[in-house]
Amino acid sequence: MRKIKLFLFTVLIGTGFLSAQNKQLLYDFYEIPQSLLVNPGVKTPYKWHAGIPVLSGVAIQAGTSGITVNDLFANDGLNFTDKVREKVVNGLSQRDEFGGSGQIELLYGGFRIANRPDTYYSFGIYGEGYLSQFWPKDLAILAFEGNGNNIGRRFNLNHLTLTGEAVNVFHFGINKVVDNKLQIGFRGKFYSSVFHFRSTGNQGYFETTEGENNLLRNTVVADLQLQTSGIESFLDILDDDSISAGEEFPKNFTRRALFGGDLGLGVDLGFTYQLNNRTTLTGSLLDLGFIYYSTDVKNYTLKGTASNEGIEIILPESFNDLNSDIWENLVDDIEAQVPLETNTNSYVSLRPIKLNASIRYNFGEQKRRTEDCYCGTNTVINNTPFNYKNAVGGQLFVINRPRGPQAALTAFYQTRIGNALAVKATYTADKFTMTNIGLGLNFQAGPVNFYILGDNLLGYRNIPDSNYASLQFGFNIISWNSN
Amino acid sequence: MTLMNNKLLIPFLLVLFTFFSCAEEQNFDQLDDLSVVPTLATGIFYFESPEDVINSLPPGNFYNQTFTFEAFNEAFVSERVLDGSITYQLENTTSKELSLLVEFLDETDTVLDSEVFTVQPQPSPLLEREVVYGDTGKSLDILRNTTRIRVSSENLGNNSSESTANDPRIILRSSAVFRVRLQ
Numbered sequence: 062m063r064k065i066k067l068f069l070f071t072v073l074i075g076t077g078f079l080s081a082q083n084k085q086l087l088y089d090f091y092e093i094p095q096s097l098l099v100n101p102g103v104k105t106p107y108k109w110h111a112g113i114p115v116l117s118g119v120a121i122q123a124g125t126s127g128i129t130v131n132d133l134f135a136n137d138g139l140n141f142t143d144k145v146r147e148k149v150v151n152g153l154s155q156r157d158e159f160g161g162s163g164q165i166e167l168l169y170g171g172f173r174i175a176n177r178p179d180t181y182y183s184f185g186i187y188g189e190g191y192l193s194q195f196w197p198k199d200l201a202i203l204a205f206e207g208n209g210n211n212i213g214r215r216f217n218l219n220h221l222t223l224t225g226e227a228v229n230v231f232h233f234g235i236n237k238v239v240d241n242k243l244q245i246g247f248r249g250k251f252y253s254s255v256f257h258f259r260s261t262g263n264q265g266y267f268e269t270t271e272g273e274n275n276l277l278r279n280t281v282v283a284d285l286q287l288q289t290s291g292i293e294s295f296l297d298i299l300d301d302d303s304i305s306a307g308e309e310f311p312k313n314f315t316r317r318a319l320f321g322g323d324l325g326l327g328v329d330l331g332f333t334y335q336l337n338n339r340t341t342l343t344g345s346l347l348d349l350g351f352i353y354y355s356t357d358v359k360n361y362t363l364k365g366t367a368s369n370e371g372i373e374i375i376l377p378e379s380f381n382d383l384n385s386d387i388w389e390n391l392v393d394d395i396e397a398q399v400p401l402e403t404n405t406n407s408y409v410s411l412r413p414i415k416l417n418a419s420i421r422y423n424f425g426e427q428k429r430r431t432e433d434c435y436c437g438t439n440t441v442i443n444n445t446p447f448n449y450k451n452a453v454g455g456q457l458f459v460i461n462r463p464r465g466p467q468a469a470l471t472a473f474y475q476t477r478i479g480n481a482l483a484v485k486a487t488y489t490a491d492k493f494t495m496t497n498i499g500l501g502l503n504f505q506a507g508p509v510n511f512y513i514l515g516d517n518l519l520g521y522r523n524i525p526d527s528n529y530a531s532l533q534f535g536f537n538i539i540s541w542n543s544n
Numbered sequence: 545m546t547l548m549n550n551k552l553l554i555p556f557l558l559v560l561f562t563f564f565s566c567a568e569e570q571n572f573d574q575l576d577d578l579s580v581v582p583t584l585a586t587g588i589f590y591f592e593s594p595e596d597v598i599n600s601l602p603p604g605n606f607y608n609q610t611f612t613f614e615a616f617n618e619a620f621v622s623e624r625v626l627d628g629s630i631t632y633q634l635e636n637t638t639s640k641e642l643s644l645l646v647e648f649l650d651e652t653d654t655v656l657d658s659e660v661f662t663v664q665p666q667p668s669p670l671l672e673r674e675v676v677y678g679d680t681g682k683s684l685d686i687l688r689n690t691t692r693i694r695v696s697s698e699n700l701g702n703n704s705s706e707s708t709a710n711d712p713r714i715i716l717r718s719s720a721v722f723r724v725r726l727q
Binding site: 130131133134135136140141142145203204205206207208209210212269272274275276277278279369370371372373374375376377379380382383386387388389523525526 | 568569570571572574575577578579580582583584585586587588589590591592593594597600607609611612613614631633695715717718719721722723724726
């Protein structure tokens, strides 16, 4: 039990690295080089950039829909079981989700070459992943109330949906100015999966009804599966008392992250189109790709149909069973009708495709600074590559999830304060929250760039009562393009 | 410089707002107070014999079988069961007085408990009996230690009479409803 808890804890910690999903603050915030990772066709006002290794991009995100920590654990004197029954068991639906995601950049850089000034190349390595669990409403009711109080109710097994992974991504991108209106980008990705699991597309039900012969009949119709890859090797480490889990876990993690696990390919595509002097359209499609899971695969299936009314003794046929073990026969029949089986079949998983789009209106002239700003001798003050003072616009984000696409809409305002600071404020509505106000700050001190982006700021008034929290930050060294 | 300071004030305050946030007091020890007690229900066994089968055998005991029954003995149930009941339903449309005996046996075949059902010839009313286990009923240890059930049936009449009912037979139905503590 201790080992299982340790493993689950490790998985949860691992998902802290995971692929952040909606990055509405970073999107089109092209003062920050990481904006290239959410739109390879974004404007690139850099000559070159280099991320501080491991610190250039850290992003974590967690969300729950339908309930908050405070709903359950507030020290309010209410009966805890009643709160769970009201707010969780009866309050949540199968569309409610618990999830966490994140990303950490290990290496990130970009450059231009002299004979192709309109093209910007970028490359890097980052680890990412996510954990998502939809609320299994019917199974929770079955566990909380049992079937005895729900005769005739059909408990759907398709409420069971779970996915998670940790993956290392190697990428190389090309960003090109096509003409004075259009800029396009492409990023190729090579995935090295550490671990992956998913239980999606489940079907079936369990119900208790009046029996055909006996008083009650239990029926299960199941078509369930859990696919895993990379999990077994970690479980083996935990089970082996002769080795140190503390040493072997990181080794196995690193080995699988560096091409020793399951591999895959993907691309990102994006563009920026200048509608007129002040208005731009942008769009990107991220993670059009797949991972082929063939190493350390273990899949579990539960498939079949069984109905049971208890032991049946029907004469005269049962006279033939006087010497047989009818209990064991009954158990064997059920196990044969709905067998729990395992296999090591390879499988392919498509990446969670993400769509970003935005329209942006720039206004206000960028004031050229002439006075002393006291911000360092290397600060860029007179040749700013940014042609706006303020910008407003809207953004759309859609991600393909196991239960279908999820969308988020964002309105934003962006402003530059001198040459040292750019600020972006967002309002986002999605399934987690309708009151998500975010703030992004980008500081430029000479060549040193620091950014910090925080989401759902209103939730920080009482963090346990927040449905959603997200934070990104990083350090870069940037040399601005002078043209 | 003053202008710059004013412009930086709002973002600065927002950063403070972000990082010096609040958290209402939480009590995670409440998790220990969670009570999850589902009620589980299932059919146990079903016995059926047509009158012509009974007539084909001499009067007296016409069926006797002991079979394994470990549903209550499973650790998941025996360690968590709080209380419950077993409901029996006996239906006799034959022309004979019949008796059915259900015995709960442990691993050494010691009888822990038994239920006897005697029904009059047709027309006889449906016999229904609920046996409660737990605080207000019989000891739960009976069920926890039951590993086998013996079912015996006896013809207390003759083997020649025939019921006027359509498709006459004796039927014993049974089901169990129990509360178990998961948490």
